[in-house]
Amino acid sequence: MKKKKPFFSKKRFDAIFSNLLVVVLVLIWLIPVIWIIASSFSTQKYFNSPTFFPTEYTFDNYIRLFKETLFAKWLLNTFIIALINCFATTFFTILTSYVLSRFRFKMRKVYMNISLVLGMFPGFMSMVAVYFILSQLNLINSIWSLLVYYVCGAGLGFFISKGYFDTISYEIDEAAFLEGANHLQIFFKIFLPLAKPIIIYTALLAFMAPWADYILAGLILTKDDTKTVAVGLYEWMDSAKINTYFTLFAAGSVIVAVPIVTLYLSLQKFFIHGISSGAVKG
Numbered sequence: 001m002k003k004k005k006p007f008f009s010k011k012r013f014d015a016i017f018s019n020l021l022v023v024v025l026v027l028i029w030l031i032p033v034i035w036i037i038a039s040s041f042s043t044q045k046y047f048n049s050p051t052f053f054p055t056e057y058t059f060d061n062y063i064r065l066f067k068e069t070l071f072a073k074w075l076l077n078t079f080i081i082a083l084i085n086c087f088a089t090t091f092f093t094i095l096t097s098y099v100l101s102r103f104r105f106k107m108r109k110v111y112m113n114i115s116l117v118l119g120m121f122p123g124f125m126s127m128v129a130v131y132f133i134l135s136q137l138n139l140i141n142s143i144w145s146l147l148v149y150y151v152c153g154a155g156l157g158f159f160i161s162k163g164y165f166d167t168i169s170y171e172i173d174e175a176a177f178l179e180g181a182n183h184l185q186i187f188f189k190i191f192l193p194l195a196k197p198i199i200i201y202t203a204l205l206a207f208m209a210p211w212a213d214y215i216l217a218g219l220i221l222t223k224d225d226t227k228t229v230a231v232g233l234y235e236w237m238d239s240a241k242i243n244t245y246f247t248l249f250a251a252g253s254v255i256v257a258v259p260i261v262t263l264y265l266s267l268q269k270f271f272i273h274g275i276s277s278g279a280v281k282g
Helices: 010-040 058-066 069-102 107-118 123-136 143-152 159-165 169-176 185-195 194-211 215-220 230-234 242-266 268-277
Strands: none
Touching: 010 242, 058 169, 058 242, 069 107, 069 143, 069 159, 069 185, 069 194, 069 230, 069 242, 107 159, 123 143, 123 230, 143 194, 143 215, 159 185, 159 194, 169 185, 185 194, 194 242, 215 230, 230 242, 242 268
């Protein structure tokens, strides 16, 4: 007679415990998100509230955000930087990755090693030098200064894209060469269609970068009409302004998060595939 398995077996207990743990972690993660969304509709302007969630709700914070502040200008500045950076950085990153993956030339390994070492240092270590260089170019308080910084460093972020290109068989190149194709035709007609996940992954990161960058943007963008949303919203959290602008800050945070969350959810499968396939190879 076949022995009946106990209902609370170790395997079932582990599965239940894992699911409960995930639910608890998700709830913990959602609490501050729900709180900031609720605060954006609060009728109370002050940071210190007697209740965790507001007791009364209104849309006035969103109306005031666009009518009484420069938030719309900050949002436009950030969108322009993000959009141009998305295309330019993706182009240079993908092109650099293709060259390093498919060509063998002198100093190739040296360049890759130098890029790897430079990537280990935090970016803020070079901020003083970057500031003086941009100052000499008269780019302080200009949104184009951020684009110069982002795009000029795009070639160093090739590792994940190169790893993805390395997984594409060299037999495809050989077959294309036999058909009379050159490197340019192979890149645009063969590699780009095959590299759709990594291109979208690179473009998404390039678009997201300006939305979250405060350190460099806060250093070189000091005029009110040149700021990005990260700089403008963070300054509202100053102790002298927080009680006046907190609900506006909450409303601005919700608006800023919408395009990023929408992009990530719509392109999630490409984002995950780009990460999982982009192993670093030599």
